[in-house]
Amino acid sequence: MMSSRVLFVCHTGSISGAELVLLDLVRPWIGQSALLFEDGPLHQALAARGLNVKVSPWGSGLNDVRRDSSFVKVVPAAGAMLGIVAEVARFARRHDVVYANSQKAFVLSAIAAKLARRPLIWHLHDIISPAHFGRMQRRVQVMLANHCTIKVVVPSKAAADAFVAEGGRKELVAIVPNGLDIPPETQTSAELRRELDLPQGPLVGVFSRLAEWKGQHVVLRALAKAPGVSCILAGSALFGEETYEQRLRQMVGDLDIADRVHFLGQRNDVPRLMRAVDAVIHPSIDPEPFGRTLVEAMLAEVPVIATDAGAASDILEDGKAGTLVPPDDPDAMAHAIRNAMSPSPAHAEQIRHAAARARSHYSVGQMLDATSGLIRQVAGEKA
Template sequence: MRFTEVLVDPARQGDSNAHVLFLDQTGQLGGAELCLLDIVSGRACPTDQVLLLQEGPFESALRKRGVCVSTRPLSERAAAVQKSSGVFRAARSLWEMVRHSGAIRDVVCQADLLYANTAKALVVTWLAAVRYRKPFVYHLHDILSADHFSGSNRRLLVFLANRAQHVIANSDSTLDAFVAAGGRRDLVSVVYNGLDAGRYDAAIADTEIHRAAVRNSLGLDQQPVIGLFGRFANWKGQHLAIEALRELPNTHLLLVGDALFGETQYADLLRQTAIRHGVSQRVHFLGFRDDVPAIMQACDLVLHCSTAPEPFGRVIVEAMLSRKLVVASRGGGAAEIVSDRVTGHLFSPGSRADLIAVLKQTFQMAAMDRNQMLERAQNEAKERFDLPGRITEVNCVLKRALSSSRNLWTSGGVAQRRLASHIDALKRIAR
């Protein structure tokens, strides 16, 4: 099929309530998905729709918030491509994604604007945008560096993102890495994640109840408790926290999360590490939980332990909103969130010695200094990362993208139309 679809309705260009189709590659609930969940439910636009390229709990979470969502799973070959995959494997999967761009024609053609929320979704979004003449926005939640992506995947993502109407970066660090990889700075707006402070205020109001319930379930009394929240991955540094526990007698560690994207070997390694260091009785694996605000109330300190720069660091903001002391790895978005010795403490990424020293220093803070730090951190989190403000910023980007798409296919569009015809040919071959 060639380009017979209707273009964006001019009457709706520049309208934040236009029909936006949000695409995400996974059905799991990672940081990018939690961010999208808050954005779409916060926009409360009845014409918005989310399209997932994999089944999973993200779909039910969206439905619980009243969001219109459908799932069109990618083929096994396309779904298996990872950030570190080489060019050959990525090229083979591209054929599957070309085919998939046709399979989602019905939902794409209803939309005024496409919104890619993840890297793999960007590939499908771009293919669909070119084929069906739709403007698109890319929300970049990753630091495009060799720590996370193969060279071929970085080049592909930058090439596609540079053809979006606009790019949203979740931190200045994410923006800087994008530009360093060849991305166009003029396309990018930085929009931090927003969080609903009310959830954390409610948990604080019942702090004694939550603290007792969680600690009693784990057989804990007044022992110091560190909480580390997030999916299990080597670069997230859970192993460092377990190793540090040897130097923190009587201190317990709550690991809230699990393996998400095929990292089961690392999850097994964490359990083995706890046994090897003789701290298995003080490391508690809680799995993924949807009562994070309540669990944070049982912690004395929340730890962020990534060994590579974090694109943003949602859990750090959650801890600040929960009035919990924060120790975070210096670098990436974490260093943008935490002011060292003002709203939390930072340590050198990957350094067990520095981590231990900072943890001991934080636990030894005087009560007055601790309370002042908690107050500053909570106030700053509410001011800088409030959800309504961040949704307003996203809506401004969407308006701008719709307004700039007026001449997308009518002026200077010869090359794109030619490229679209090539995609038509690729799709026929892929059949």
């Protein structure tokens, strides 16, 4: 348990990639506080890790404000925003450091931390680029980061470069790769498939929330070119992306692959699912700031196919630890899938290399040491 008083702020109550990172980051901070803008599974998960969790009554007023929201949508939420700023500022005064774990949390915490005269760390889990944010949003984020934060934590050089390219101050950036540990597994792939009720035969898996930029539709088009290969999609539409999920379900019918594609929804047994498939696909069509599923698959000792965008090339060591394909290219993806279904000694060596790289570069212990050190340093700089 650490002595510094930390307030962790997150806008969502759902659990996706950034929230899984947060759940690991708070391990050393038993007894500290978390403020969420909405209730959900994250509340219970943080509480189980020993944090004092509060859910803001103002959070529902932000439901319609998203990354691509226009000024017209933001204005009606102004009252809720002011309410949250005041609430964060009030809690911040009882703490030494404010740690914002999401975009909405950062923007509102930046103002609140200034009002409360408390240092702010922003954990930036995204790549700030036109692919994900409008011009005004990018300007506001970078301006607030430059004037209100002590540190901006990013998971990769790709995310750091994007932040600086948009005008962010380079000296603010701390690159801390996400860390993962997965439990050991004694069952074979065949045993796991039977237990988890997964299809037999060649099988690939995609493990991500359902969102267009995550690229699940590219995998479906590739499967149409890879007869005999089935696919599981583990994840759901978490942030207003239900229309995309409906589109995917329509696609499997249109492509005549409905018997080979299985929508599993949100799962809490991803490492076991990964060990049951023949290859894990990471198909994002826009640059990823990290790629948690890549490291999970490497630790699970399963072949990885990933689009060469964002941090994937660094994680997979330019293709030495996995197969890289161009983004949004179903033909290249299909070729990689067919190749992965034909194991060879070279594939086995690549898997061993990938697992060793994941353990040496992306451990939870390394991530905790780095972030806890930053928090303690910032807490000491407060005065």
